[in-house]
Amino acid sequence: MSDVLVLSYNVSADDFASAGAASAAVKKTLKQLGFPADFIRRVSIAMYEGEINMVIHGGGGVAEAEYSEDSIVITLSDKGPGIADINLAMQEGFSTASDSIREMGFGAGMGLPNIKKQSDDFSLTSEVGVGTTLVIKMFAGS
Numbered sequence: 001m002s003d004v005l006v007l008s009y010n011v012s013a014d015d016f017a018s019a020g021a022a023s024a025a026v027k028k029t030l031k032q033l034g035f036p037a038d039f040i041r042r043v044s045i046a047m048y049e050g051e052i053n054m055v056i057h058g059g060g061g062v063a064e065a066e067y068s069e070d071s072i073v074i075t076l077s078d079k080g081p082g083i084a085d086i087n088l089a090m091q092e093g094f095s096t097a098s099d100s101i102r103e104m105g106f107g108a109g110m111g112l113p114n115i116k117k118q119s120d121d122f123s124l125t126s127e128v129g130v131g132t133t134l135v136i137k138m139f140a141g142s
Ligand SMILES: Nc1ncnc2c1ncn2[C@@H]1O[C@H](COP(=O)(O)OP(=O)(O)OP(=O)(O)O)[C@@H](O)[C@H]1O
Pocket: 049, 053, 054, 056, 057, 058, 078, 080, 081, 082, 083, 089, 090, 094, 095, 096, 097, 105, 106, 107, 108, 109, 110, 111, 112, 113, 132
C-alpha cells in the first residue's frame, strides 16, 4: 500500500482576505511532492471554487487533503445552511449570491459545474440546517 499524507486546513467564514489560502497551501504541497503542473492547475481550480463556496455560502469550514502517490482526495465540509436542491445548485448559472457578493466578482453560478468538470470523482452531499460536504478526487495523468 502506498503512503498517504493527510493535511487539514481551516477555512474562515466571510474572510475574503484569507480566502484561497487553503487551496494555495495545497498547490504548494503538490509542487513540493513533484506532481505535474497540469494536475496541480486542475486541483487548484477545483479546490479554490469549493473553498470560496464555503467562505461565501457555507459559513466557513474545514478542508482536508489526502495526498497519495498519483492522486488527491479533497474533502470540504461545513456546518452552514446546507443546499435544499443539489440538482439546481449544480446547474450552470444558478446562484443565490447576494448583490454585494456579485459586486466582488462571484456569483456566476459556475463554481460547482466547474469543480465537477475538473474532478475524476465528485460527490456533493448536503442537509438543510446541518451542512454540506464536497468530496473531489483527482488522478494525476487522467
Ligand atoms: N457550501 C455551500 N453551502 C451552502 N450552499 C452552497 C454551498 N456551495 C454552493 N452552494 C449553493 O450552490 C449555489 C451554486 O454554487 P456555485 O459555486 O456553482 O455558484 P456561486 O458560488 O453562486 O457562483 P460562482 O461560483 O460562479 O462565483 C450557490 O449559489 C449556493 O446557493
